[in-house]
Amino acid sequence: MDVLNDILDTLNLKGALYFRTDFSDPWSVTVPDLYQAARFHLVVQGHCHVQFPDDRAVDLGPGDLVLIPRGRQHVLADAACETAPALETVLKDAGYRGDGVLVVGEGDPNATTQMVCGHYTFRNGADHPILRALPDYLVTSASVRAREPWLDEMLRLVVQRVFSEEMGSTAAVTRLSEIVFIELLRVGIGQSEELQMVLSAFRDRHIGRALQLIHSRPAEPWTVESLAMEVGMSRSRFAERFSELMGTGPMTYLSDWRLQKALSLLDDCRCSVQQVAMQTGYQSPAAFSRAFSGKFGLPPTEYRRNIA
Structure with missing residues (x-):
């Protein structure tokens, strides 16, 4: 049997797209903790600085993706900053109603930061050595995608469907994103010795x-x-x-x-x-x-x- 499939099915892995962005510099937002979940941010255009409470940070460019396995709080911004408004405040100020594009600022549309942002949820109480072995964040760069054609194609499909706004695109994206999660585990092995050990057990x-x-x-x-x-x-x-x-x-x-x-x-x-x-x-x-x-x-x- 496919053990990994059984694990993710039992833990009830579900993908969810919550918005795509169009941010004009300067911009920043504090993304809150999300229990029993993993967040992801995929940069389509522009740049994004991701900062964690322990002062670790990572910069993302076009094609880069960060997965935050335990849904911990973090700041997204155009550059490092001392404070950033809460996501709830940003959504309210932008008049965002839960669909379409989250637009912040009125800059040059060719110079904005566009991202696809979503999350994965697990069953309440879900636990497994795979989840425990995941690091605080996993980054998949454009250069990594170039070496991983299957993952690259999945992410391209996600972006195409999100920006198409056709009927059924959201459902398609959530299903595709679940496949992406499995691929991210595989390519993330090099960023976590613990994860490498656990996944090597399957082989x-x-x-x-x-x-x-x-x-x-x-x-x-x-x-x-x-x-x-x-x-x-x-x-x-x-x-x-x-x-x-x-x-x-x-x-x-x-x-x-x-x-x-x-x-x-x-x-x-x-x-x-x-x-x-x-x-x-x-x-x-x-x-x-x-x-x-x-x-x-x-x-x-x-x-x-x-x-x-």
Whole structure:
């Protein structure tokens, strides 16, 4: 099975386009924190200075994209600045109603900064070593795109659809952007040693096979011994290698993944709590409820009531 696809489906990765911009210098905006989300900004024309609260910053030019995996607050501006108005204020002052172009200033249309800005959301409570391994930001430059024709083509399609304003363009962009997220993970390996380790686990002959077994049969009563035997490794070497690549032990990974599957089932189907417990490998609803409450702070019955 495609383990990465299963992970992103279970975590409920969803792309959303929230606006495209036409900013005239000078301009700046403070983008607020966004929980359980990853933001992205793709520069189509002009330039953008991205500044974070810890004073780290990055400058983007045409074709460059920044992905901010944990949706943390940041400032977008034409140049470094001490303060910047809140996004809410900028939207209100511009009279932006949620569609079309966010226009700020009245400069030369050929010299403005035009961007496509959007975000990815995940299920409430979503967690996985991939998400934990992502750095505070990932930059994909125009030069990187030149070496990655598949990603480059996807981003070109996103821009074409956003600026076409044809029927269905927003839906097309959100679907395309989800593909872009997967490609950004792959090309971002060089910017994060942790992410490189986790993604290498999927390609590892032994650990990749173990991940396939866990994801295809999460309810199986797996043990370190049984997984090691299935992939042809000694128990100690398997546990060591799994922890080295994934940043967590195989049994902890299995327990965490079962609870992520449980969240998905509770959200997306009409299964009873007992059925969810069985499908995720728990011996009884009581054992499932204890594990779920320990991880998410409330029992599965209450969680389901809250989302109803």
